[in-house]
Amino acid sequence: MAETAERHREFADKHVAVIGAGVMGEALLSGLIRSGRPATQLIVADRSPDRLMQIQERYAVRTAPGAEAAAQASTVVIAVKPQDMAGLLREIGAQLRGGTLVVSLAAGITTAFLEEHLPDGTPVARVMPNTPALVDEGMAAVSAGSHCETHHLWEAQDLMRACGKVISLPEDQLDAVTAISGSGPAYIFYVVEAMIEAGVLLGLPRNTSTELVVQTLYGAATMLRDTGEHPTVLRERVSSPGGTTMAALRELDDHKVRAAFLTAMEAAATRSAELASGKVR
Template sequence: MDQTAERSHESRREPVAIIGAGVMGETLVSGLLRSGRTPEQLLVSDRSAERLAALSKQYAVQVLSVADAVPQVTTVVLAVKPQDMGAVLETIRPHLQPGTLVVSIAAGITTAFLEERLPEGTPVARVMPNTPALVDEGMAAISGGTHCEAHHMWVAQDLMRSCGKVVTVPEEHQDAVTAISGSGPAYIFYVVEAMIEAGVLLGLPRGTSTELVVQTLYGAATMLKETGEHPTVLRERVSSPGGTTMSALRELDDHKVRAAFLTAMEAAARRSAELASGQA
């Protein structure tokens, strides 16, 4: 067994506490189970007894209070809303074992925010996931805090790989990550909505238009991934001189669609920075 596989095997024998049983918390639970964890290794806590009962029934994971779950683990994942993070950190603080890794998947919560509210020396990692994690096609970016060493980063990466791909970035790039992959699925859904409506406008049944657009999107994304070609090259192969595609692309350029996307993503990154600095 090579070193990476051995680390993976050892890491996946350790229990993990997941604080927060909302959409992302449940997504992580289901992903970890599919990647080889056992229900006994996952300790889930949430203020909603109803949510905990639902997860316990569906996944057979352990559902416990924070006070009971946190002392049993060396990795705690915080899957709560940003506005609830301060209170959650105050709750878990007295129950953390020394050296326990705390991983936050809450948007806009910096490693400094976490470190200020946890015992001195606590290793923390900040993660920006996205919603395709629900279908194991997520894209997560991880940044480590002051006390987060290489083995802590490896554990955080392994957790998020259960739901898709992972990259490591300096924390200063997290606002850009939020604008690109964190918010990115919404941009794609927005374009898909418009293309479906265009099909309906052109006389197609809505179901047919939807199938055409979704499969076209899937096929195009697969080509980008599988061929490794630059998107400009792939676009030019579809764009015959004087043809239908060129006519459409000229309209998009005339309406400054490319510029609008750039401006939109700059706005998303700016808002992410405002949230991180407490200017909500």
């Protein structure tokens, strides 16, 4: 109880507006509440009245139009589609109080873009999150804008820490982050799909194959995290000379799977840079 009371005092004057109640907006909202942020300090805005009603019923938070929500907050988190960003920034810009931190979760939106469309001197931060935030296992990278001071950066980190891990990086590294952790869950799901199909091909019932693959993935990831061992070391421990694992790995190497992953992630990083430059916006 004492710890909860302390957390409530810590957030007493820090109202947070979440504009955009889609998948990532809701993930952050639910994470903030689970981490101890009082629902009374959270304001949610979304273009869909039905979606706002769902969020209000689910989390007992206040809802308001975007500009009104921004006017009441010390931190504004924007989780809308990139193509909607410019219009929204124009809408809320005049309503922001001095010193209000604006945090963007939108892919390809640079801090320079945010600053260009907001009042001079507005502190902004750009975040590259990923979907495991939905289960409090997200990996987010935060980059500070030119007016973002240390305490603003800490606030942005604290927000994202509510639903996973967070690191701070220079903005010129966010394209690589997008390629690795932002898009990364899709690569993992792609491999899992293939392994499950292989199990079915080899005669296993689909539910059995799925259970085997998912638990194997979970166990391997836990080993990587908890042992601190390099993945090469862990792989070699499974790979007996002339054994089944070596036979499988040889096939992967023959099909240049490692090279394909490198090429794929380079393509994702290139696409991220194109989005950020506005070439395909």
